[in-house]
Amino acid sequence: xxxxxxxxxxxxxxxxxxxxxxxxxxxxxxxxxxxxxxxxxxxxxxxxxxxxxxxxxxxxxxxxxxxxxxxxxxxxxxxxxxxxxxxxxxxxxxxxxxxxxxxxxxxxxxxxxxxxxxxxxxxxxxxxxxxxxxxxxxxxxxxxxxxxxxxxxxxxxxxxxxxxxxxxxxxxxxxxx
Numbered sequence: 001x002x003x004x005x006x007x008x009x010x011x012x013x014x015x016x017x018x019x020x021x022x023x024x025x026x027x028x029x030x031x032x033x034x035x036x037x038x039x040x041x042x043x044x045x046x047x048x049x050x051x052x053x054x055x056x057x058x059x060x061x062x063x064x065x066x067x068x069x070x071x072x073x074x075x076x077x078x079x080x081x082x083x084x085x086x087x088x089x090x091x092x093x094x095x096x097x098x099x100x101x102x103x104x105x106x107x108x109x110x111x112x113x114x115x116x117x118x119x120x121x122x123x124x125x126x127x128x129x130x131x132x133x134x135x136x137x138x139x140x141x142x143x144x145x146x147x148x149x150x151x152x153x154x155x156x157x158x159x160x161x162x163x164x165x166x167x168x169x170x171x172x173x174x175x176x177x
Contacts, residue, residue, distance in 0.1 A: 003039050006068045011040060011055055012047045019052065019087050026116035028057035033115075039067040043079045050086045097126045101161070108160060 030037075031054070040051030048055060049071055058066050074082065104112060104119060112119055 001069055003067050003069055005065045008055065008058055008064060008066050010046055011042060011066070011068070012045065013052055013055065014047050014049070014083065017048075017052050018084065022053040022056060023116045024053055024056045024060055026114065027053050028060045029114045031057055031063075032061060036067045039069045041069045041071050041082075043074065043076070044070065044072050047079075049074075049079045049083050095122055095126075097122065105161070 038051075038054065040054050041049045042051075043049055055066065071079065071082070100122065101119075104110070
């Protein structure tokens with residue numbers, strides 16, 4: 001795989017990009033913190049296949065050049081398929097909550113919301129509850145529990161996690177073992 005450094009204005013956004021909500025701030029935070037770890041992929045005509053949000057994040061950061069891979073071996077149909085497949089994979093992925101909490105507990109100073117991870121919402125989803133999005137719409141059909149149990153192996157994080165869970169599920173009883 002050959003990666004090239006391109007001027008950002010050489011990239012052409014795909015006009016029919018179906019992704020409507022893009023995590024520009026979160027990706028910009030990631031690039032700022034960790035550098036470029038994922039390149040932007042374009043077709044033979046410099047049209048973005050993968051990386052629309054990365055391009056917007058780079059613009060937000062004022063970057064003039066970005067790492068690019070040209071997928072010259074792909075047909076136009078394959079480019080369209082890849083564009084959708086790349087975005088769809090995150091929608092079907094799920095967290096192993098216990099492992100996620102262990103990893104996050106090892107980094108208590110990190111604000112994971114800056115990178116698009118809402119731990120409180122993940123805890124609620126794991127219990128079959130819906131995070132409060134501020135809307136007044138009914139949540140019929142959503143399983144509602146009156147208790148949530150969180151098992152924590154690292155007791156040094158007990159107070160922080162209990163506070164987060166309690167805040168996330170205001171009005172429900174939270175027990176930490």
